[in-house]
Amino acid sequence: MSQPALLIVKKTAEGSDDIQDLLKVLTVKFKMDAYHGRQRLLGQGISCLAQAPKEKLEKIAALLDQYGVEHSIIVPTPPRFAPTRVRNLEVSEDALTFFAGEKKIVLERGARVIAILADLTGAVIERNIKRLLVQNAYRGAAAASQLEDDEIYKTALQSKPPLDLYLLDENDALQGAVRIFAGRFDPQGLGEHKTYSVAGNIDALIGLVRDYAGTFTLRTDFGLANLPGCKLHKLEPDQVPDKQHLA
Numbered sequence: 001m002s003q004p005a006l007l008i009v010k011k012t013a014e015g016s017d018d019i020q021d022l023l024k025v026l027t028v029k030f031k032m033d034a035y036h037g038r039q040r041l042l043g044q045g046i047s048c049l050a051q052a053p054k055e056k057l058e059k060i061a062a063l064l065d066q067y068g069v070e071h072s073i074i075v076p077t078p079p080r081f082a083p084t085r086v087r088n089l090e091v092s093e094d095a096l097t098f099f100a101g102e103k104k105i106v107l108e109r110g111a112r113v114i115a116i117l118a119d120l121t122g123a124v125i126e127r128n129i130k131r132l133l134v135q136n137a138y139r140g141a142a143a144a145s146q147l148e149d150d151e152i153y154k155t156a157l158q159s160k161p162p163l164d165l166y167l168l169d170e171n172d173a174l175q176g177a178v179r180i181f182a183g184r185f186d187p188q189g190l191g192e193h194k195t196y197s198v199a200g201n202i203d204a205l206i207g208l209v210r211d212y213a214g215t216f217t218l219r220t221d222f223g224l225a226n227l228p229g230c231k232l233h234k235l236e237p238d239q240v241p242d243k244q245h246l247a
Contacts, residue, residue: 005054006228007061010070011043013146022067030060041069044128044146045221048228076228083164083179088186089205096212098165098178105167105176110214112168115206117220119156120245122234127155128224152220157182157199162246165209179246180205 012019019041026032032050040047049071050060057073064071084105086098096107107113128147147155160182167176183198193204210216222230235241 004051005057005073005075006048007050007052007057008046008072008074008227009041009049009064010046011041012069013042013044018067022063022069025063026060029063040226043224045225047226051228080174081177083166083177086178086180086185089189091189091191091208096208098180100178105178107165107167107209107212109212111212112170112172112215113209113213113217114166114168115209115216115218116164116166116222117153117156117161117202117206117218118164118222119159119161119220120232120235120241121159122232123159124152124155124220125224125232127151146224149220152224153218156220157203160198161202162241163202163206 023034023037023041026037027034030050037049040049049064050057054073054075061071061073084098084100084103086100086105088099090097090099094109098105098107124147131147162182163180165178165180166174169175180202182202187194187201190201190204190208193208195201195204206218210218229247235245
C-alpha cells in the first residue's frame with residue numbers, strides 16, 4: 001500500500017453556489033462528511049481536506065480543479081533538522097549572514113525563501129473571532145469577513161512572534177533554516193533599518209529578507225489553518241514558548 005498523502009487546499013472566504021455544489025459532489029462521490037468538508041474549504045488560511053493514498057487524492061484534486069480551488073498534494077516527510085536560532089546578523093551588499101554562536105547561515109541575493117511569522121499567543125485568532133461576531137451582529141452572517149492579510153501581519157507582529165526563514169534551492173529542496181525570536185536577537189546588525197521597537201525590528205528584518213530574496217513567500221495564517229499537527233497551544237500571559245508550541 002502506498003504511503004498516505006495530504007491534500008492541502010487554500011480556503012475560500014465565501015460560500016458561493018459553486019462551493020456548495022462542490023461540497024455536494026464530495027459528499028456523494030467521495031463519501032466525505034459534509035461538515036468536515038465545509039470546515040476545511042470555507043474560511044481563511046490553508047487546510048488539509050483529506051488524507052489518503054496519492055492515487056485517491058488525485059481524483060479529488062481533479063474535481064477541485066473544475067471548481068477553481070487551489071490545492072497541493074504532498075507526502076509528509078520528517079524534517080531533517082530544526083531551524084537554527086539566530087542571535088545576530090550582518091548585512092552586506094551580496095548577502096545576509098545569520099549567526100548562531102560559531103555557526104553561520106548565509107542568505108545570498110536571489111535566494112528562494114519561505115518565511116513563517118507565527119503568532120503563538122492566539123491574538124490573531126481572537127481578533128478574527130471578535131471581528132466575525134461584531135460583523136455578524138450588525139451586518140449578518142453573509143456579510144461577515146475575515147481579517148485581511150495586512151491585519152493578520154500587524155496583529156502577529158505585536159505578539160512578539162518567532163520568525164522562521166527556510167532557504168530553498170532551485171528544486172525547492174531545503175538548504176537551511178533559521179529562527180529569530182522577536183526581542184531576543186541583537187538588532188544592531190540591521191544598521192540603518194534598526195528601530196526602537198521589537199515589532200519594528202522584526203518588520204525591518206522581513207523587509208530586508210524580501211529585498212534580498214529572488215523568490216519570497218510570507219505565511220502568517222497558520223494560526224488560522226487546519227493542518228495535521230498544527231493545533232495551536234495558546235500561551236498563557238508571560239509564558240515563553242516551549243518546544244511543544246514551536247513544533
